[in-house]
Amino acid sequence: MFPKTRLLTFFANSPLPASLQTGYRKRMKYVSTRGKAPVHSFSDILLAGLAEDGGLYMPESWPQFSADEWRAMRALPYPELAAKIIAPFTAGSIDHDTLLGFCKDAYSQFDHAAIVPLTQIEDGLYVQELFHGPTLAFKDMALQLLGRLFDHVLTERDERVTIVGATSGDTGSAAIEACRGRDRLTVVILHPEGRTSDVQRRQMTTVLDSNITNLALKGTFDDCQDMVKAMFADAPFRQDMKLSAVNSINWARIAAQIPYYVYSALALGAPDREVSFAVPTGNFGNVLAAWVAKQMGLPIKHLCVGSNRNDILTRFLNSNDMSARQVVPSLSPSMDIQVSSNFERLLFEFLGRDAEACARLMTGFRSTGKMDVPEKVWESIHTLFSGLALDDEETEAQIRSVHQNSQYLADPHTVIGITAGRKFREPGVPMVAMATAHPAKFPDAMRAATGITPALPPALADLFDREERFRVVDNALGTVEDAVRSAVLSNSH
Numbered sequence: 417m418f419p420k421t422r423l424l425t426f427f428a429n430s431p432l433p434a435s436l437q438t439g440y441r442k443r444m445k446y447v448s449t450r451g452k453a454p455v456h457s458f459s460d461i462l463l464a465g466l467a468e469d470g471g472l473y474m475p476e477s478w479p480q481f482s483a484d485e486w487r488a489m490r491a492l493p494y495p496e497l498a499a500k501i502i503a504p505f506t507a508g509s510i511d512h513d514t515l516l517g518f519c520k521d522a523y524s525q526f527d528h529a530a531i532v533p534l535t536q537i538e539d540g541l542y543v544q545e546l547f548h549g550p551t552l553a554f555k556d557m558a559l560q561l562l563g564r565l566f567d568h569v570l571t572e573r574d575e576r577v578t579i580v581g582a583t584s585g586d587t588g589s590a591a592i593e594a595c596r597g598r599d600r601l602t603v604v605i606l607h608p609e610g611r612t613s614d615v616q617r618r619q620m621t622t623v624l625d626s627n628i629t630n631l632a633l634k635g636t637f638d639d640c641q642d643m644v645k646a647m648f649a650d651a652p653f654r655q656d657m658k659l660s661a662v663n664s665i666n667w668a669r670i671a672a673q674i675p676y677y678v679y680s681a682l683a684l685g686a687p688d689r690e691v692s693f694a695v696p697t698g699n700f701g702n703v704l705a706a707w708v709a710k711q712m713g714l715p716i717k718h719l720c721v722g723s724n725r726n727d728i729l730t731r732f733l734n735s736n737d738m739s740a741r742q743v744v745p746s747l748s749p750s751m752d753i754q755v756s757s758n759f760e761r762l763l764f765e766f767l768g769r770d771a772e773a774c775a776r777l778m779t780g781f782r783s784t785g786k787m788d789v790p791e792k793v794w795e796s797i798h799t800l801f802s803g804l805a806l807d808d809e810e811t812e813a814q815i816r817s818v819h820q821n822s823q824y825l826a827d828p829h830t831v832i833g834i835t836a837g838r839k840f841r842e843p844g845v846p847m848v849a850m851a852t853a854h855p856a857k858f859p860d861a862m863r864a865a866t867g868i869t870p871a872l873p874p875a876l877a878d879l880f881d882r883e884e885r886f887r888v889v890d891n892a893l894g895t896v897e898d899a900v901r902s903a904v905l906s907n908s909h
Contacts, residue, residue, distance in 0.1 A: 442479075442504070442507055442508075443457070443507055443508030444457070444458055444475055444476070444477075444479075444504060444505055444506070444507045444508055444509075445457065445475075445476040445508075446458070446460075446461045446473040446474065446475060446476065446667065447473070447474055447476055447771075448467035448468075448469050448471035448472070448473060448474075448771065449467070449471040449472045449473075449474060449760050449761060449763075449764040449771060449774050449775075449778075450467065450469045450470060450471030450771050450774060450775040450778070451469070451471070451771025451772060451774075451775065452468075452469035452471075452771075452775075453467040453468040453469040453471060453473075454468070455476070456473070457508055457509050458505060458506045458507070458508065458509040458510065458668070459509040459510070459569045459572075459573075461473040461666075461667055461668075462509075462562075462565060462566065462569055462660075462666065462667075462668050463566075463569060463570075463575075463577055463660050464660065465648070465659070465660050465661025465662075465663070465665055465666045466645065466648045466661055466665050469775075470645070470648075470649060470775075471760070471771070471774075471775065471778075472665055472667070472757070472758070472760050472761050472764075473667045474667070474761055474764060474765075475505060475667075478708070478711040478712055479504035479505070479712055480712060480713050481712055481713050481714075482713070483687045483688075483713075486678075486682065486686060486687040486713070486714065487682075487687065487688075489678065489682060490682045490683075494523060494530070494531040494532060494675070494676075494679060495516070495519040495520040495522075495523045495524075495531075496516065496519070496520075497675055497678060497679055498519045498523070498561075498672070498675040499512060499515045499516040499519045500512075501674050501675040501678055501712075502515060502519075502561075502671050502672060502674070502675065503515055505667070505668075505671040506671075509569075510565070510568065510569075514568070518561055518564040518565060518568070519561060521564060522560040522561040522563075522564055523560070525549065525550055525560065526548045526549050526556075527548050527873065528545070528548040531548060532544055532545065532546055532548070532557070532676045532679055532680070533545050533548075534679075534680050534683055534684075534848070535824075537818070537822040537824050537834070538821075538822060538838070540841050540843070540845075540846060540847060541834070541837055541838060541841060541847050541849065542680070542684070542846060542847065542848045542849070543824065543826070543830070543834065543848070543849050543850075543851050544676060544679075544680045544848050544849070544850055544851060545851040546676060546850060546851060546852055547851060547852065547853050547854040549590070550593050550875070551586065551589040551590045551593050551619055552853060552854035552856065552857055552872075552873070552876070553585075553586035553589070553590060553750075553852060553853045553854070553857065554586070554673075554702065554850065554851075554852040554853070555586045555587050555589075555590035555591070556590045556593070556594075557672060557673060557676060558590075558668070558669045558670075558672035558673050559587070559590040559591050559593070559594040559662060559669070560590075560593075560594050561668075561672045562591075562594060562662060562666070562668055562669065562672065563594030563595050563598065563601075564594075565668060566579075566595070566598070566600070566601060566660075567598055567600065567601075570600040570601070571600065575600065575658070576599075576600045576601070576602070576658060576908075577600070577601060577602075577658045577659070577660040578601075578602045578603075578604065578657045578658055578659055578660065578900065578903075578904050579591065579595060579601055579602070579603045579604070579659075579660050579661065579662050580604050580605075580606070580644050580647055580659055580660075580661065580900060581603070581604070581605045581606070581644065581661060581662045581663050582605075582606045582607075582637065582640035582641040582643065582644045582663055583605055583606070583607045583612075583620070583637070583640070583663075584607075584608070584611075584612070584637035584640075584698060584699075584749055584750045584751070584752055584753060585607070585612040585613065585616040585749045585750040586616065586750050586852075586853060586857075587662070587663060587664075588605040588606075588607055588616075588619075588620045588630070589616065589619035589620045589623075591603065591605060591662040592605060592619075592620055592623050592628050592630075593619075593623070594662075595627070595628075595662075596623055596625040596627065596628055597625050597627065598627065599627075601627055602627050602629075602903055602904050602907045602908075603627055603628050603629065604629045604630075604631060604899070604900050604903050605620060605628075605629070605630055605631065606631045606632075606633045606640040606643060606644065606896070607620065607630070607631075607632055607633070607637075607640065608632075608633055608635055608636050608637050608639065608640055608752075609632040609633060609634050609635075609888055610632075611636065611637065611745055611749055611752060612749050613749060613857060613858050613860075614880075615856070615857045615858070615859070615872070615876075615879065616749070616750075616857060617884075617886075618879050618880065618882065618884060619876070619879065620886070621884040621885055621886040622879065622882035622883060622884055622885075624883065624885055626906070626907055627907050629887075629899070629900075629903040630885065630886035630887070631886065631887055631888075631889050631896065631899055632886050632887065632888045632889065633889055633890075633891055633896070634888065634889070634890055634891050635891040636743040636752065637698075637743065637752055637753055638743055638753060638754055638755050639891050641663070641699075641753075641755060641757065642755075643891070643893065643896050644661065644663065645665075646893050647659060647893070647896070647897060647900070648661070650893070650897070653897055657900060657901065657904055663699075663757070664699055664700075664701030664702075664704075664757065664758055665757050665758075669701060670701055670704055670705050670708060670758070670761075671705075671708075673701070673702060673705035674705045674706075674708050674709050674712070677693060677705060677706045677709045677714065677716075678709055678714060680848045681709070681714050681715070681716070681848075684846040684848070685846070686714055686715050687713070687714065687715055689715070689845075689846070690715045690716065690717040690845050691714075691715065691716060691717065691845065691846050691847075691848060692716065692717045692718040692719070692720065692837075692840070692841065692842070692845050692846070692847045692848070693706045693716065693718075693719055693720065693837075693847070693848050693849075693850065694720040694722060694833045694834065694836040694837030694840065694847060694848070694849040694850070695719065695720070695721060695722065695833055695836075695849075695850045696722040696723075696748070696751060696829040696830060696832045696833040696836075696850065696852055697721055697722065697723075697729065697751065697756075698723075698726070698750055698751035698752065698753035698756065699753055699756050699757050699758055700721075700729065700756040700757070700758035700759045700762070701757075701758040702850065702852070703719055703721055703801075704758045704761060704762060706719055707719060707762065707800075710800075717842070717845050718800065718801075718802065718840060718842070718845070719800055719801050719802075720801075720802050720803070720804065720833075720836040720837060720839070720840045720847075721733055721801060721802070721803045721804070721836065722751075722803075722804055722805075722806075722829075722832035722833045722835065722836040723751060723803060723804070723805040723806075723832070724746040724747070724748045724751045724752070724805065724806060724807070724808075724811065724828075724832060725744050725746050725805065725806075725807045725808065726741075726743055726744060726746065726751060726752050726753060726754055727803075727805035728740060728741070728753075728754050728756070729756055729759070729803055730803030730804060730805040731803070731805075732789070732794075732803070733797070733798060733801045733802055733803035734798075734802065734803050736789060736791065736794040736798075738781070738786065738787035738788075738789060739785060739786045739787075740754040740755060740781075740785040740786070741754060742754075746807075746808055746811075746828075747808045747811050747812065747828040747858070747861045748811060748827075748828040748829045748832060750829055750852070750853070751829060751832075755781075755782075760774065760778055762797070763777060763778070763789070763793075766793050766796055766797055767793060777789065802836075802840050803836075804832070804835060804836040804839055804840075805832075806832050806835060810835075811828050811831060811832060811861075812828075812861065812864060812865045813865075814826075814831045814832070814834070814835050815827075815828065815831045815861070815862065815865035815866060816865045816866055818831055818834055819865070819866050819868075825855045825862065825866065825868065825870060826851065826855065827851075827852075827853045827854065827855040827857060827858050827861075827862070828858055828861045829852050829853050830849065830850070830851040830852055830853065830855075833849040833850055833851075833852070834849040836849070837849040854870070854873075855870040856870040856871060856872045856873070856876075887899065
């Protein structure tokens with residue numbers, strides 16, 4: 417399925433500096449993008465997910481690593497690298513050694529020795545595979561760790577929480593796999609009815625653990641995401657149900673996605689060489705993690721965003737057109753999104769952390785479907801980010817082209833990233849396209865484009881023989897809240 421091309425790995429280097437041996441010691445605090453929520457610790461924002469004022473939590477400051485510290489990290493296996501990168505964000509809540517143990521445990525389940533292998537498919541163009549976890553999607557990179565972090569903090573506090581999440585296809589199954597069977601967690605996942613692939617749906621709905629509930633909402637992913645935010649905005653319900661989130665509105669998700677950008681950049685010569693990334697994205701969380709790595713001192717030259725026919729991010733990045741349109745189903749359902757939650761975090765930063773201005777722009781966008789980003793702010797963003805969008809026909813053609821030219825099977829999301837990487841790569845600057853899902857998750861699209869039906873890994877070979885369990889619900893807050901309440905009550909007995 418994958419080509420016998422150049423596989424890149426880290427090389428040994430000098431011993432770790434003392435700062436990396438002992439871990440990051442400064443306590444990290446978190447602020448809301450809308451400025452009206454209390455400042456919290458990492459453990460607090462892990463459990464809270466969304467800020468009380470409707471904003472998203474951001475670190476109060478950006479950790480920094482020196483060039484020597486980046487170089488020293490080249491010697492680390494992935495779990496140790498991940499712990500070093502994430503530790504500044506958990507400082508004051510979870511110590512480095514505990515975090516390292518969670519990272520080693522979380523990534524021990526991945527089916528590739530490198531965990532996030534990096535493969536060259538063209539001159540100057542690389543693919544980093546993020547789908548070797550238990551649910552075959554990049555969401556496993558963060559959520560396998562988050563499940564363990566939740567368990568740790570809840571056990572320390574002797575508490576239980578209810579995780580509510582919206583998924584466009586992959587977050588749900590990754591969250592369910594990470595949280596299934598955990599006594600202190602009740603998990604309720606909303607997916608848009610009929611708008612995921614059959615494999616994506618069954619990866620969620622065939623998990624029958626008593627703490628898992630799947631709801632198929634009559635609507636789009638944006639409707640699911642709005643429903644989650646509405647439940648958080650309902651203060652009495654939020655408190656009664658002890659709501660928490662695993663969507664990328666939860667900062668811990670972003671923090672756990674930074675390390676794989678560091679891994680590939682270091683393998684390609686950073687910090688002594690710039691690297692660019694191309695990322696297929698819908699909710700902006702994955703590419704935001706790359707931007708955070710840049711804030712931490714990693715020399716990233718350019719970030720390319722790949723979109724499908726739901727191209728709001730591409731329109732904004734290329735022409736400052738942030739106007740929502742109707743969500744249209746596509747071959748890449750995980751990107752069928754018009755309201756990209758994590759864009760708020762980027763906006764907050766490029767507004768100079770002006771929370772009032774950020775809140776005004778986000779509130780206006782939700783009420784009118786259009787955001788008037790100041791031209792100077794857009795120009796600053798445009799300097800670093802570019803966008804490319806493909807419709808279904810172009811996506812299918814690119815799947816076929818990449819397979820013919822490089823003998824690489826890229827799923828309908830990954831291939832958009834590869835195409836963006838091709839367009840925006842620069843001489844002398846390696847371009848890494850993020851492979852976000854295994855092609856077997858989208859068998860119909862792969863067969864139509866290449867004539868090949870990728871096989872599911874052995875652990876999922878019987879997926880279509882398993883019993884499904886889910887409930888179809890109307891797009892109404894009361895109905896969904898009743899379903900969540902019922903799930904909590906049934907799991908508490």
